[in-house]
Amino acid sequence: MISTTEWIVTIAGLAIFISLDLIAAIMRRNKKTTIGEAAFWTIVYVGTAILFGALLPQWGDKVMQKEYFAGWLTEYALSVDNIFVFIIILGTLKIEKEKQHLVLLLGILLTIGIRGLMIPAGATLISKFGWIFFFFGAFLIYTAWSLAKESEDDEWEEGRMVRFLESKGVSAFTIALVALGLTNLVFSLDSIPAIFGLTKNAYVVTTANVFALMGLRQLYFLLEELLERLIYLSKGLSVILGFIGIKMIFEAFHEVGVHEIAGIHLPTVSIEASLLTIIGILAVTAVTSLAVTRNKKVA
Secondary structure (H helix, E strand, C coil): CCCHHHHHHHHHHHHHHHHHHHHHHHHCCCCCCCHHHHHHHHHHHHHHHHHHHHHHHHCCCHHHHHHHHHHHHHHHHHHHHHHHHHHHHHHHCCCCHHHHHHHHHHHHHHHHHHHHHHHHHHHHHHHHCCCHHHHHHHHHHHHHHHHHCCCCCCCCCCHHHHHHHHHCCCCHHHHHHHHHHHHHHHHHHHHHHHHHCCCCCHHHHHHHHHHHHCCHHHHHHHHCCCHHHCCCHHHHHHHHHHHHHHHHHHHHHHHCCCCEECCEECCCCCHHHHHHHHHHHHHHHHHHHHHHCCCCCCC
């Protein structure tokens, strides 16, 4: 059980880290982020997330550690998928390279705020209504199916909203912030149920989400030129979401006292199995994508 003091120290530490990133983004708002800088800070943020997970048993326990890594990996992978949409948004609006990192950081801070409101609400619903896992599980399976059949030719859904704001004379910078905010809200509707399918611990859910989002700005610049090679990323994420959705439905049946159907026992998927499954799917997705596109020139 995480104490109030540990919550306060964690939130304060994360707030300081995010504030430093915001200050750096503002100071460099007229400078272009290089690949080298993006790679360095991506390593710093990923390393910090891994270090936090490694030290977590010092004030938590081993179960929380496994849940954290499973949740962080899932949220980070979903965040990488978000970058596809970020590239479309900033490219469509022709946001200058020098200003992109500030737009991205403000959009990410907005996402943290949105999830900060959604996580307590989700935790409250789960604690009071165990059967809500049926709804969350079905929603994730539907999302997985939609993601699996998604085509590269599909039109960006926020396009109409952008055209409307442009017609009203709203600046491209402001439109980008609004578009990123709406997009992040939509993505949060997928990611929050997904991580609750791996853990009900609000501390783990919160820290995994924040660490997955921190450094996303640098990752954008690092992967911007390489994302076209990750052609199976959406397919891999759809499998992960489908797996978690099925896991949640099994848990929902157990919550209402149903442990078998038609004589078939409903399994309980351990966090260790979940973690290994997520790592395996991401590894296969990345290796297959890079192998298929190894002779493809990066634009």
